[in-house]
Amino acid sequence: MSIYREPLYYELAFSFVKPAKQIDLFEKLIKKYSALKAKSFLDMGCGPSPQLLELAKRGYACTGTDLCPDMLAYLVKKAKDKNLTIKTKKTDFTDFISKEKYDFAMMMMGTIGYIDSGKKLLSHLKSVGKCLNPGGLYLIENFRTTRSREHLFSPQTWLVKRKYLTIRVFYKIDIKDRLQGLETETILLEVEDHGKKYLFKQQASIKIFSPLEFLEAIKESKMFDFLGWFNRETLRSLEKPKIGNYTLLRRKL
Ligand SMILES: C[S@@+](CC[C@H](N)C(=O)[O-])C[C@H]1O[C@@H](n2cnc3c(N)ncnc32)[C@H](O)[C@@H]1O
Structure with a gap:
């Protein structure tokens, strides 16, 4: 996956x-749903994790994992520059x-989609379950939860400008296999950095687990209680998962 490099x-x-x-x-979710006072946080597929940087700033113990x-080197450097650990x-x-x-685990920005089979989802849930303290929360920022047309992102493009840097981002998702819930995610970055131009393209297979498949995997893992799908802005509990929900699980006591 070249863009992640x-x-x-x-x-x-x-x-x-x-x-x-x-x-x-x-912190609000922890107060309401965690059975323990969260002190240590794990971010999986952390990337440059602005979330861990913020948590470390607030005094929590932070660990980021990524393939x-x-x-990882970038995140460590950013933390060091800010005098944080x-x-x-x-880790895969x-x-x-x-x-x-850990007391709290998270997977942000739709990263869960890179888990592209039921077998891997089960293995993932068991791995997370084993490293979470009983009563701790697992929060998933979940972008794709149903396979209906209105839940597909339409192609998107946006521009980011800094002093000597311009990035044009293209993002699109194409259906690969409707039955299996498999899609192809394409990300393209057109970069101009100090007058030099670069093009980075990344295509990855992603999977949408239907709510039922997802709930079945949670049940089969025997590790978690499902607490719900939540609106990312208001934390209102959702009857049906929407694009960009927070899916919340609690490690069984
Ligand atoms: C969509 S990015 C999210 C990065 C960051 N969490 C965020 O919110 O911006 C996905 C990240 O997951 C990592 N990744 C992809 N597959 C992985 C795997 N199987 N195990 C660990 N990390 C993985 C990528 O290297 C990348 O940093």
Whole structure:
């Protein structure tokens, strides 16, 4: 996945994220739903994790995991520059064992979509379940939850400008296999950095687990209680999962 090897460009391309606001919401969810006082946080597929940087700033113990070493090195450097400590580990989130235990786990920005089979989803849930303290929360920022047409993103493009840097982002999703819920995600970054032009293209297979498939996997893992789908802005509990919901699970006590 080539774009993830360009952490600075990736971070700027997706810099519409408001981490302080997100962490305020996470703290509200923890207060309401966690059976323990969350002190340690794990971000899987963390990328440049503005969320961990914000959490570390608030004094929490933070660990980020990713398959891409460039992302992890970038995150460590950013933390160091801000006098913060964030631990990192190169780990595949579909199957991992962690000696450390955490109070809160998260997977942001639709990253869950890269888990492209039921077998991997189950293995992922078991891995997360084993490294979470009982009563701790697992929050998934879930972009794709149903396969109906209105839940598909239409192609999007946006422009990010900094002093010597311009990034034009193209994002699109095409249906690959409707029955299996498989799609192809294409991200294109056209970068102009100090007058030099670069083009980065990434295509990945992603999967939409229907709400029923997802709930079945949670049940089969025997690790979590399902707490609900929540609106990302208001934290209102949703009857049906919408695009960009927070899916909340709690490690069984
Ligand atoms: C959509 S980005 C999200 C990055 C960050 N969490 C955010 O919110 O911006 C997905 C990240 O997951 C990582 N990734 C993809 N597949 C992975 C896997 N199987 N195990 C661990 N990390 C993975 C990528 O390297 C990338 O950094």
